[in-house]
Amino acid sequence: GENVEQHPSTLSVQEGDSAVIKCTYSDSASNYFPWYKQELGKRPQLIIDIRSNVGEKKDQRIAVTLNKTAKHFSLHITETQPEDSAVYFCAASKGSTLGRLYFGRGTQLTVWP
Amino acid sequence: ETGVTQTPRHLVMGMTNKKSLKCEQHLGHNAMYWYKQSAKKPLELMFVYSLEERVENNSVPSRFSPECPNSSHLFLHLHTLQPEDSALYLCASSPNSGTPNTEAFFGQGTRLTVV
Numbered sequence: 720g721e722n723v724e725q726h727p728s729t730l731s732v733q734e735g736d737s738a739v740i741k742c743t744y745s746d747s748a749s750n751y752f753p754w755y756k757q758e759l760g761k762r763p764q765l766i767i768d769i770r771s772n773v774g775e776k777k778d779q780r781i782a783v784t785l786n787k788t789a790k791h792f793s794l795h796i797t798e799t800q801p802e803d804s805a806v807y808f809c810a811a812s813k814g815s816t817l818g819r820l821y822f823g824r825g826t827q828l829t830v831w832p
Numbered sequence: 833e834t835g836v837t838q839t840p841r842h843l844v845m846g847m848t849n850k851k852s853l854k855c856e857q858h859l860g861h862n863a864m865y866w867y868k869q870s871a872k873k874p875l876e877l878m879f880v881y882s883l884e885e886r887v888e889n890n891s892v893p894s895r896f897s898p899e900c901p902n903s904s905h906l907f908l909h910l911h912t913l914q915p916e917d918s919a920l921y922l923c924a925s926s927p928n929s930g931t932p933n934t935e936a937f938f939g940q941g942t943r944l945t946v947v
Contacts, residue, residue: 755938763938768935820877821874
């Protein structure tokens with residue numbers, strides 16, 4: 720099956736700095752890579768996703784990059800704000816019509832004001 | 833709100849109890865999932881239902897028994913659980929046929945504590 724590794728497990732940054740979270744996956748058939756944000760006591764919510772036919776995608780302060788050859792993808796948050804503090808999960812899914820997602824362990828991001 | 837509702841939000845049960853978790857979605861999706869979220873572990877996919885038929889069971893112990901009576905409702909029946917089963921149980925749904933690799937919408941979860 721798919722194995723998704725996520726690093727770091729915790730990340731602390733000063734407000735305004737950038738944050739980068741990295742994930743690797745094992746199955747080259749995976750072709751959909753969403754990122755979920757889970758605030759304390761709340762449900763995971765999709766913040767951005769990328770498909771394997773694209774190398775980079777950006778949405779305001781959030782961007783995701785994908786390197787299919789190396790089988791890794793990263794989340795980049797610029798100009799971080801305290802409300803960005805949450806647990807971020809990367810996931811991978813392969814060639815299916817169902818949303819079977821294989822998640823990483825999560826990164827606790829803390830943005831200090 | 834994402835349209836996926838789970839009840840109860842919190843549940844404390846003894847190891848000899850029988851209880852059920854409920855999930856309901858009004859998004860018109862026809863695939864539903866149970867995930868388990870334990871501290872310091874990845875979200876673990878437990879069961880997948882597509883068009884009310886179970887299509888995946890990821891080696892989940894038989895003390896967890898899912899039920900999907902229709903495409904809008906999903907249950908997780910619990911009996912003789914162990915303390916290590918304490919976790920946040922998340923339900924999710926997504927579109928199915930004809931739409932590959934789409935977003936999964938999560939419920940808020942049921943925080944289960946087994947004593």
